[in-house]
Amino acid sequence: xxxxxxxxxxxxxxxxxxxxxxxxxxxxxxxxxxxxxxxxxxxxxxxxxxxxxxxxxxxxxxxxxxxxxxxxxxxxxxxxxxxxxxxxxxxxxxxxxxxxxxxxxxxxxxxxxxxxxxxxxxxxxxxxxxxxxxxxxxxxxxxxxxxxxxxxxxxxxxxxxxxxxxxxxxxxxxxxxxxxxxxxxxxxxxxxxxxxxxxxxxxxxxxxxxxxxxxxxxxxxxxxxxxxxxxxxxxxxxxxxxxxxxxxxxxxxxxxxxxxxxxxxxxxxxxxxxxxxxxxxxxxxxx
Amino acid sequence: xxxxxxxxxxxxxxxxxxxxxxxxxxxxxxxxxxxxxxxxxxxxxxxxxxxxxxxxxxxxxxxxxxxxxxxxxxxxxxxxxxxxxxxxxxxxxxxxxxxxxxxxxxxxxxxxxxxxxxxxxxxxxxxxxxxxxxxxxxxxxxxxxxxxxxxxxxxxxxxxxxxxxxxxxxxxxxxxxxxxxxxxxxxxxxxxxxxxxxxxxxxxxxxxxxxxxxxxxxx
Numbered sequence: 359x360x361x362x363x364x365x366x367x368x369x370x371x372x373x374x375x376x377x378x379x380x381x382x383x384x385x386x387x388x389x390x391x392x393x394x395x396x397x398x399x400x401x402x403x404x405x406x407x408x409x410x411x412x413x414x415x416x417x418x419x420x421x422x423x424x425x426x427x428x429x430x431x432x433x434x435x436x437x438x439x440x441x442x443x444x445x446x447x448x449x450x451x452x453x454x455x456x457x458x459x460x461x462x463x464x465x466x467x468x469x470x471x472x473x474x475x476x477x478x479x480x481x482x483x484x485x486x487x488x489x490x491x492x493x494x495x496x497x498x499x500x501x502x503x504x505x506x507x508x509x510x511x512x513x514x515x516x517x518x519x520x521x522x523x524x525x526x527x528x529x530x531x532x533x534x535x536x537x538x539x540x541x542x543x544x545x546x547x548x549x550x551x552x553x554x555x556x557x558x559x560x561x562x563x564x565x566x567x568x569x570x571x572x573x574x575x576x577x578x579x580x581x582x583x584x585x586x587x588x589x590x591x592x593x594x595x596x597x598x599x600x601x602x603x604x605x606x607x608x609x610x611x612x613x614x615x616x617x618x619x620x621x622x623x624x625x626x627x628x629x630x631x632x633x634x635x636x637x638x639x640x641x642x643x644x645x
Numbered sequence: 646x647x648x649x650x651x652x653x654x655x656x657x658x659x660x661x662x663x664x665x666x667x668x669x670x671x672x673x674x675x676x677x678x679x680x681x682x683x684x685x686x687x688x689x690x691x692x693x694x695x696x697x698x699x700x701x702x703x704x705x706x707x708x709x710x711x712x713x714x715x716x717x718x719x720x721x722x723x724x725x726x727x728x729x730x731x732x733x734x735x736x737x738x739x740x741x742x743x744x745x746x747x748x749x750x751x752x753x754x755x756x757x758x759x760x761x762x763x764x765x766x767x768x769x770x771x772x773x774x775x776x777x778x779x780x781x782x783x784x785x786x787x788x789x790x791x792x793x794x795x796x797x798x799x800x801x802x803x804x805x806x807x808x809x810x811x812x813x814x815x816x817x818x819x820x821x822x823x824x825x826x827x828x829x830x831x832x833x834x835x836x837x838x839x840x841x842x843x844x845x846x847x848x849x850x851x852x853x854x855x856x857x858x859x860x861x862x863x864x
Contacts, residue, residue: 408714410864433716444711446702449655457652461715 360422362386362508362540363407368416370406375564377402379416382559382569384540386507389530391551391572392544393636394561400544401441403561404512407542408438420508434463437501441513443493447486451479451496462504473499491522498526502533509533509541515550523547527554548632558632562640572632580614581634583607584625592620599638610638649717649725650732656702660695664737667691668744669755676756681767684758688737688768693775695733697795699726704788709864723784723855727848730776734769766837770844777844777851785858 361383370377377399384390394400405411407418409429418425420432445454451474459465474481477495485493494514501509509530515523531554533539545551551558559569568575579598585606596617600609610630611617618627654661668687675683703709712722738760745757758764778798783791 405864410710410713412861412863430716430718433714436714438714440710440714442707442710444707444714446652446656446706446708448702448706449652453655457648457655458715460648461717 360386361419362421363542364417364419365403365407366417366419368403368406368418369414370402370411371414372402375399375402377406378564380561380564380566381416382566384508384542384557386540387534387538388556389534389541389543389554390557390559391548391555391632392542392559392561393546393548393551393632394544395636395640396546398640399561399564400546401512402564404510404542404544407510408433408436434504435507437504437506437509439494439497439501439509439511439514441516443485443490443497445485445493445496448484450482450484452481454485455500458500459503464505466503466505470499470503473502491518494518494522494526498529502529507539509539509543511541511543513545514543515545515547523550530554548636552632555632560636560639567639575632575635576629577614578612579630579635580611580617581628581630582609582611582617582621582625583628584621588621588625593617596620599641610634646721646725646728649721650729653699653702653725653729654732657695657698660698661736664691664695664740665744667694668737668740669748672741672744672748672757673755679758681758681764683756684741684760684764685767685771687741688734688765689771689775691737691740692730692733692768692772693779695737696726696730696772696776696779699729700783700788700791709787709862713864719859720856723780723852723859726780726855727776727852730772731769734765734772738765738768763837767840770840773844773848777847781851781854781858784855785862787862 363384365383366381367379368377368381369379375397380399380403382390392400392403402411406413407420407425409425413426420428421435423432425432445451449457455470459467459470474496477492477499479488479492479496479499485496488496498514501511515526518526527550530541530543534541543551543555555572557569557571558575560567570578582593583606586602589600589602589607589609593611596611596613598610598612600607611627614627617625621627668691671687671690672683675686678686713719741757742760745760747753748755748757775798779791779795782794785791
């Protein structure tokens with residue numbers, strides 16, 4: 359199956375920061391969680407995909423098309439939600455949508471009105487009077503109203519209360535059910551992605567540390583907890599990262615079966631969260 | 646592109662109301678310029694204010710990220726700014742008509758010039774010239790940085806016009822030979838045609854520069 363989004367050896371240099379030849383791809387019909395700490399390169403990568411930044415080296419293909427050569431054609435099929443509001447705050451959403459809608463060939467007013475009604479967004483109030491959650495819901499309504507095949511979302515849930523976050527995640531799950539739409543969802547709130555992501559890509563200092571399915575990730579990594587005396591040379595080769603306290607240690611290990619056999623029931627092995635994986639993979643040993 | 650112009654008008658509703666006050670103020674301030682000078686100055690200045698305020702709204706809302714994430718070609722984003730100028734001018738002319746009628750009806754002691762097509766066209770040319778000099782810098786650097794260029798532009802024009810009489814107390818010798826080589830311009834119509842051709846060229850070059858600079862920008 360052809361990837362809906364494919365990045366190959368993408369390079370972008372800034373003073374003091376570099377997107378360092380990153381590659382990953384997303385298949386149609388899946389949600390990819392794009393995780394990493396603040397300043398790791400998530401937004402820069404998304405801006406490169408959206409052509410808001412100029413690519414220096416490498417290749418970005420969306421729907422199998424070169425992102426620069428077929429920019430307008432691609433953007434007809436992309437819905438986007440960014441962490442900051444970019445709509446005109448002095449306009450009402452009715453005015454704003456009247457300006458935006460004609461740019462999309464497949465704009466569907468019925469879908470739009472359905473989402474506006476569902477989200478309870480007031481049509482006659484200026485966007486500047488909206489809460490952050492309402493602005494995010496409006497952005498989502500616009501993104502979903504032109505039959506987008508790829509949703510690109512940059513930290514859409516940051517700064518939102520748990521109820522609105524949950525509502526947005528429910529909608530994303532619904533959208534994905536049609537099997538046609540894919541989502542690239544960047545976030546440092548990994549619990550959101552624990553819930554909805556099919557694939558996870560971790561970026562750290564402009565480098566992709568892994569890009570894999572969530573199942574493979576949880577098969578590969580385990581969280582181990584035990585007494586500090588167990589932190590011997592035998593265990594260290596399996597440790598991705600660990601932290602010690604006066605009561606013992608906790609660490610992320612690969613090869614669960616081997617570690618289990620080695621520790622012989624003297625330590626606790628648990629399924630890690632995405633946050634554990636992100637933390638230990640990016641900070642390394644002795645956190 | 647019409648929707649981008651509509652958006653500019655929707656954003657400038659407050660400016661549209663303020664335009665009545667500006668026109669009244671400038672009508673009072675420019676009385677001594679004579680009929681034609683007063684109207685040209687009012688249309689040029691208030692029209693250019695619309696250009697500047699339009700840019701300020703884009704910057705305030707960080708809208709470049711929005712438009713460049715949408716299927717909106719850059720030539721439309723840039724072109725809409727230039728095409729909004731005649732709309733601004735038409736509105737300012739309308740405001741002038743209302744204000745000058747009100748001045749006349751209320752017998753306010755301000756002298757206002759009657760509107761005529763020639764003078765309105767000169768005002769339009771004035772806004773196009775100012776915007777053509779301003780927009781390439783605006784599209785290259787955004788509103789905040791381009792404000793410095795705006796100030797240089799405005800103060801440069803004011804300073805130059807006040808310095809010219811001192812710099813050239815007598816007509817320079819090269820002026821007459823230059824104009825002898827040009828076809829003799831007779832009447833307003835011919836002057837207007839020449840001015841429109843010049844401005845059309847200036848706007849075309851300005852648009853292409855704006856498009857080039859905007860294409861190089863990152864958001």
